[in-house]
Amino acid sequence: MPKISKKGIDMPASPIRKLTPFADEAKKEGKKIYHLNIGQPDIETPAGMLQALKNINFKVWAYTPSEGIASYRTKLAQYYNKLHYNITANDILVTNGGSEAIIFAMQACLNPGEEIIIPEPFYANYNGFACSSDIVVKPIMSYIENGFGLPPIAEFEKLITEKTKAIAICNPNNPTGYLYSREELEHLKELCLKHDLYLFSDEAYREFCYDGREFISPMHLEGLEEHVVIFDTVSKRYSACGARIGCLITKNTALYQTALKFAQARLSPSLEGQIAAEAAVDTPDSYFQAVSKEYTARRDTLVQGLNAIPGVFCPNPGGAFYVVAQLPIDDADKFCQWMLESFSHHNETVMMAPATGFYSTDGAGKNEVRLAYVLKQEDLKRALECLREALAVYPGRTIS
Structure with a gap:
């Protein structure tokens, strides 16, 4: 056998x-x-998304561009720029769910055997994505006693070796719900600049911040433009988990072009998912x-x-x-x-x-x-x- x-x-x-x-x-x-x-x-799910699906009238169910439909990426850039990300449609790569965005980034940024540091507990599938990409997760412990706040930067420093290529966070966090502060992200910025690391930020839960607390993205931090990779998805924001539409966002042109090669290898994200996701951008506040x-x-x-x-x-x-x-x-x-x-x-x-x-x-x-x-x-x-x-x-x- x-x-x-x-x-x-x-x-x-x-x-x-x-x-x-x-x-x-x-x-x-x-x-x-x-x-x-x-x-x-x-x-x-927002009614506009569902109505867009009902209104589909194409005669051929065709491939879309590997990076995603231009009209959707343009509209999505407008959404992010309302959040002060200062990006263009050419910084957005549409993916089959946020999961594919994470896999593309891991494969584009890290060689086999290289390491990514992730505060734990973390989204369980990061382990699976790392396994499929032949990279090594180096966990750094956060603790329930302080609500799973970011571990001290000194603890990150202890884990960094010549094989370390990236740090990943999920903000707000899955599974803990922790929301990272501006101060914590500034500390990560300095660490990434010091050691020339990528900073991956999974922002699937960006819209879910409570008690008037401020959401801060690494995209808001000046000087980190070449290091930041954002992962996002319509799954949680619009309660549309079955749509399987996400995206990778980066201002690093070389990284974008590399990730695009992986996207071309899988051909294209789903047409109907992008149609629904484009309509979703008009969802009222x-x-x-x-x-x-x-x-x-x-x-x-x-x-x-x-x-x-x-x-x-x-x-x-x-x-x-x-x-x-x-x-x-x-x-x-x-x-x-x-x-x-x-x-x-x-x-x-x-x-x-x-x-x-x-x-x-x-x-x-x-x-x-x-x-x-x-x-x-x-x-x-x-x-x-x-x-x-x-x-x-x-x-x-x-x-x-």
């Missing part, structure tokens, strides 16, 4: 999706599951204001509810729609599986993502879970009730 590749064996399973078979079995048993494991919002208000209420419901459960600690995030909570349990992977296989409260249970999958450091996150507040408040309250009851009877509870 032919053997599987080493890369295939090393490719990590998704902590977000790996418990799906257990959830499927629980549903067959008649249990209702509150899905807090995945960032699939229940917020309605009132849509985002309503969404932000709703997510703020959901965040408050979840965070306050979690911290009211004995033995649970959850920092209050400044953005995105995730929290990482510390639970009084022995093993998050076992607990999340047990919740689906062996527990129900009024025939209901909760699906969560074990935080271990968001760390590269062995053993980290063993008593932490990520929860996405993508359900309406009533469902969040029911999920919290299930979690409270589950922790009271879980055999691996660590606090009496």
